[in-house]
């Protein structure tokens with residue numbers, strides 16, 4: 547299990563612990579300010595991610611010092627983890643309300659309002675401090691004429707949308723807003739700033755999932771649908787075998803490949819029980 551499970555989950559999956567979504571965590575003024583600024587000033591996030599290119603040009607010995615500092619800072623403020631749909635469903639068993647809101651990352655990287663982020667709360671939407679903080683920013687993309695405001699959804703409606711997004715190849719991730727408070731589940735691809743930071747710039751800001759995928763060669767017919775949706779380049783195709791195989795160290799355990807496989811050839815295994823990757827996060 548990842549270090550957040552140890553620190554914030556008492557040895558269980560940290561994102562399945564209701565206390566990490568508790569409304570009273572939002573009485574912390576530092577956390578409220580962080581969320582407010584995160585939503586109000588998306589260009590700051592872009593500037594931070596752009597700055598990583600400069601850091602990557604530094605001599606290796608300097609990077610060896612700078613990268614852990616950066617990553618540890620992210621772990622304390624805004625850090626994520628990939629999770630499969632069945633764990634999203636478990637979260638939805640105990641949270642009370644879901645608010646769909648525009649994705650800051652897509653706002654930055656594509657320049658349009660795209661609704662891939664879902665704020666979660668343990669209280670009804672009208673009492674949600676998170677919603678109030680979001681609205682208090684006055685940001686155009688949250689309140690503007692083209693956004694229709696923030697959308698309150700039932701949990702069932704949200705899950706239907708999550709399943710649909712899986713079919714489109716988007717994977718799910720949970721996010722802290724001053725750890726350990728979890729404020730949202732997002733649906734991500736390469737437009738996600740966390741993906742850019744983690745995969746392209748070698749500054750990880752999200753853990754791999756608690757799982758790792760495996761393809762059953764007896765069931766696989768080599769159609770390669772799974773390869774087309776894997777955002778992490780973890781699936782290889784063998785022309786000789788006419789089958790795919792999954793590279794465990796590259797797999798983030800999102801389960802999107804599984805959703806695309808009509809032969810039910812892909813399963814997710816508990817990462818901690820796969821020795822080759824049990825310590826790779």
Ligand code: SF4
Pocket residue numbers: 761762765766767768769770771772773789790806807808809810811812
């Ligand atoms: S989608 Fe399923 S059947 Fe097709 S290549 Fe992948 S594992 Fe094999």
Ligand code: SF4
Pocket residue numbers: 758759775776777778779780781792796797798799800801802803804
């Ligand atoms: S191989 Fe791993 S990372 Fe790629 S889609 Fe499947 S579960 Fe996700």
